[in-house]
Each structure stands twice: as C-alpha cells, then as structure tokens.
Amino acid sequence: MRRMPLLALLLAAVLALAPGFALARAGSGSSFGSRGSYTYSRPPATSTAPYSAAPMQRSLTPQSAPSYGGGMGYGGRSSFTSGLMGGLLGAGLAGMLFGGGMFGGMHGFGGFFGFLLQIFLIVMLVRWLWRRFVGQPVLAGGGTMFAPPAPAPGAMPMGGGGPAGLAIQPADYQAFEQLLQAVQAAWSASDIAAMQRLATPEMVSYFAEQLSDFASRDQRNTVSDVRLLQGDLAQAWHEGGRDYATVAMRFSMIDTTRDASGRVVDGDPAEHVTATELWTFLRAGVPGGHWILSAIQQAA
Secondary structure: OOHHHHHHHHHHHHHHOOOOOOOOOOOOOEEEEEEEEEOOOOOOOOOOOOEEOOOOOOOOOOOOOOOOOOOOOOOEEEEHHHHHHHHHHHHHHOOOOOOOOOHHHHHHHHHHHHHHHHHHHHHHHHHHHHHHHHOOOOOOOOOOOOOOOOOOOOOOOOOOOOOOOOOHHHHHHHHHHHHHHHHHHHHHHHOOOHHHHOOOHHHHHHHHHHHHHHHHEEEEEEEEEEEEEEEEEEEEEEEOOOEEEEEEEEEEEEEEEEOOOEEEEEEEEEEOOOEEEEEEEEEEOOOOOOOOEEEEEOOO
8 A cells, every 4th residue: 555655646746747738729629609500410520520529519509409410429429338438437336345446456446546547657658649740740831731622522412401512612721721820820919800800700709708718817828830730621501691611620739828927837839739620611602702710619
C-alpha cells in the first residue's frame, strides 16, 4: 500500500505537466446554430468526420422530431458497447464485494490504480505523437485541402420529397476555407462588426456571448496560423430560397488565452493544436449570393 501515495503524486505530476488542449477558439468547442430543416438531424459521415457530428446544443430553430437513426445514439455509441462497459464495471464491483479486488488479476485497488496510470500515460503519449506528426498539413502551397468532389459534385439525394440536393463547386470550397480563417481572425480581434459580415445574426449572438465571458474574466483568446488539413462535404441542399452546405473540416491552429497582463493561461503559443468540426454555411439561393456561417458542430 506504500505505492499508493507515490502513484497518486506521479499521476498529479503527469496531469500538471500534460500539454493543454484549448477549446477557446471561435465556438469554444461547442455545437450551436441552425441547419434549416436538418438542424436536429445527424449529418452524413465523411472521411474527415467518420462518426458525423455531436448533437446541436443551442439553436433558435424549433425542435420537432429529430432523426438520430437506428440503434446508435447521436454520438455513435451502440447499446452493445454500453452493455459491455456496464458488464465490465459490474464484474469489477462484484470482485470488490467478494474480496477479490476491483479486478482480481490486478491484485486489488493498488494494482488497478497502477494499471490506470499506465493507460493514462500511453494515451497522453499517443495524443502528443498525433499532434506532433499527424496534425500537420499534408499538402503545401496553394489550392484547397477539401477532398475532390464526387462525380456529381455535392449532390445529396434527399429523397422522400425533402429539400433538393445542391451541387458544390470548387469556388465554394475555397470560400469555406476562407471563412474558416476569417471567422477565427474576427474572433481573435473581438471584431463583432466583422462577424456580422461572416455569420448569421444567431451565430454572432453566440460569439458575442462567449467573448463577453472572456472579457468578464479579464482574458482574451487568440487563434492564429489557421491551416485547413482536410475537408469534405457532408451535405448540401436548397430550401426556403436558401442554399445550405455542411462540410467537415480538420484544421490546426495556435490557440492561446492570456490574462490582462499578457500571461498565457491556456494553450501553447509555440504549438499547433488540431480540431475537427462540421461547419454549415448558407447563402441566398440567387445569383450573387455569398456564403456565411450558420452553424458549428463538433465531430462526434
């Protein structure tokens, strides 16, 4: 049992020294906005976001009958997985009750704690390696990082009398990438006027609320060197005189939060972090309409 205090101290040190994963970028790692009649429906999975998107947490669109699909929850966790984890936990608790430890083969709680510490260290190492080597641009130079469109670019068969599919062109993908960078720049500058040109009034209200929270804490978040690493189309359609497009994007950035004195309180100004999100854009479905941001969802 003497190992317990040592293991606890080691775990605390690892947690303290582990690199932070800031969620303070535009949107603060949450899911909000509107996607027309698909606001509460699960976007199709893509290679960039193979498990689709997290459910919408905030939206001005009234919720009617969301379509989450089958026996899988919105986050993609099946009842089989939940049952398996519950069974393992139940077996561990039973072992404790009958004197065999949490998991008898690991010699009681001390062994189990050491096992968890090993798993934690492995996970932290894998995450660091991923950020260091995988989370870097795979292409250099100009052009877009979006995957090439399918033979029928962007056409999404909706069926059932739903909204009509929409073809997304290369110029649209370039606009999406530019909006990703422009929104983050406006967020970093706390420029609400610029936000109003880039996003719907609903999205601007959410951004303004988040920026106010930072200001009340005498903090400021900045996002710089935003690079789109990979992107592809999840869904595109036309309804109510508007065009919509939901795209999955994996991007890297330098995401830091500083206090009033300029001291970094979150993030690392010398290190890129990566995020995968699904952004929905809309435009007036008439010639000359330009895309603006209408929703952000985290990848599930």
